[in-house]
Amino acid sequence: MMNQQTKEMHFLYNSETVTQEFSEHKFYYFLQKDLFSPIEGTIKKFKKHEFLITEKEMVDEIYFIQSGCVMAMKNYSRVIDFYTEEDIVGFDCLLLTDLAAHSFKAISDEVLIMKYKKSEIIEKVLNAQEGYLYHYVHMQNQIKRLLEKEELLRQPSEKRIGFALLQIIKGCGARKRYSELVTFPKHINKGILAKYTNLNPNTVTNVLQKLQEESIIQVIQRTMHVNVLKLQSKLS
Template structure:
């Protein structure tokens, strides 16, 4: 029923308007508005390796990431995705008894989140004329991310690593410039789990990219020439 109402609302707008007016930033502002259903979020800081939620836990909170990076994992052996500033965790289903499909673990030194009770968010959405569209747009973004990841895993090893680097940097909030620093909290082991390759294969590909001057290592930081990386893998 909720999905059908969202589709009916969606038909009143063009796709560009929906994406612009019901995006993550607008959703956060919508929650802050003191209307008929005021709700209040709680600020929380997570240390590195601390879990935001674990697989199969009942999701009773929806979290907005304000800073830092969270890794989504399946059975602690597969890395599914990375969530960074302005991403939302726990909003995939509006069913209050939903269980988490993944574990979400802080991998940067600190992660700052604002968490809301899921029941309060659902109530506010249900009582707003166009509230369904925030969830609809969120789910469209999640589907896009999932399809991009599935496409990544079908690529040969070298392209898979190259596209993974591009995906990670596109979601990291880093400003566009030619030479950028790759996030230190995503190491070779994590990259291997994200690409479903063994660590030796990932190391070999990174060394090849370094020989081609696409990657530079300086003072334990990995810098990537984003222009050259894009030209080679897009």
């Protein structure tokens, strides 16, 4: 009997099941569809270069990105990460007095978000059975992203830029042009890429030029396209 309960608990709470059942995508629908205490969000648009949150300000709203791309920055100069559709901004700490560790800036032409009052989300998370697991999964995802970024910054220049291209393509939902080439997001230019990789802009330009000579990158009508298979093969 005890063994059966242990197996059931393991099934309910093993990390893979928790990650799937309490994902950020499901959290959004949990807030909207819950019959007992739904909370109301508000749609808001941000134009390019507008800040959703500024560093060291009080975070009293939580943003669910519907479309567009947001850049997380430290000291308004270092680029930490990129957030896009289905990502959550402002959910890192459950304290109402928490100050933002980063600035979050819209870098696509428009960013559409659904915003909620942080106090209402905290109340709902704490009052819902297993609600805290949504925050747990979110934080695990944030830690994973942070570790991937740290690993990236340990690489030599060429590999660092190559891995950065792959990370951005994976995270920013770049669309496929055709089978081999993937369109790189236009709003992430060489300057932003330099700040993200912590490299000199000239180094980034030289490496991208080399990748173009190797037919890993193609520039068509001012838009960069990446042959992901060739790039992965080069990096391995």
